[in-house]
Amino acid sequence: MINADTRYNLRKVIPVFREDLDFIVEKFYAHIRQFPEISQIFTGKAQIDALKKRQKQHWIKLFSCRFDDAYVNSAVRIGKIHFTQGVAPSLYVAGYNYFHCELVSALTRRKFNPRELSDVLTSVCRVISLDMDLSLSVYTQEYRDNQESGDRQEAGDRQEPEQNPAWVIE
Numbered sequence: 371m372i373n374a375d376t377r378y379n380l381r382k383v384i385p386v387f388r389e390d391l392d393f394i395v396e397k398f399y400a401h402i403r404q405f406p407e408i409s410q411i412f413t414g415k416a417q418i419d420a421l422k423k424r425q426k427q428h429w430i431k432l433f434s435c436r437f438d439d440a441y442v443n444s445a446v447r448i449g450k451i452h453f454t455q456g457v458a459p460s461l462y463v464a465g466y467n468y469f470h471c472e473l474v475s476a477l478t479r480r481k482f483n484p485r486e487l488s489d490v491l492t493s494v495c496r497v498i499s500l501d502m503d504l505s506l507s508v509y510t511q512e513y514r515d516n517q518e519s520g521d522r523q524e525a526g527d528r529q530e531p532e533q534n535p536a537w538v539i540e
């Protein structure tokens with residue numbers, strides 16, 4: 371549950387982010403570009419540079435805990451971009467996991483007492499799960515829409531239904 375306590379705990383994350391986020395984002399792109407199957411998704415350095423900025427804005431927005439329509443629309447739009455770009459859900463989740471682990475590591479290096487640290491880490495886990503849930507719901511929805519339009523075509527003009535993405539296990 372995301373409540374007043376979660377918001378209170380997450381206020382402690384923003385200053386850590388301000389110090390460490392640049393480094394975490396740089397490391398993230400350096401890490402994922404080592405994998406040829408991921409590297410080929412990107413068009414080049416200019417795109418990655420622009421993405422680094424957008425990544426930072428996204429995380430700061432998330433930890434500011436304003437869960438309004440603008441936030442939900444943005445999370446869903448970002449999910450849609452990843453779906454359209456062919457980022458497999460397992461890869462997307464692995465990306466979230468990378469950020470989550472880096473953040474846990476940055477926070478545990480700070481001077482929180484054990485109780486405080488536990489509260490902060492639990493709150494971080496909650497909002498990251500929420501964000502991931504919203505983004506990934508797009509994948510389920512798009513997959514369902516594709517299925518339905520395929521079914522309609524089969525029942526109608528019998529054109530070839532749209533192919534499932536490569537990551538869908540039939």
Ligand code: HEM
Binds near residue numbers: 425461464
């Ligand atoms: C390995 C996993 C990932 C890959 C391969 C990937 C790839 C991409 C690609 C190709 C784009 C579109 C770039 C463009 O339109 O020029 C994009 C946009 C973006 N990605 Fe990822 N991504 C990954 C994980 C993540 C994760 C975990 C997040 C965190 C939420 C994230 C946040 C964003 C944001 C904020 C944008 C910009 C959306 C906008 O246009 O406003 N990505 N990503």
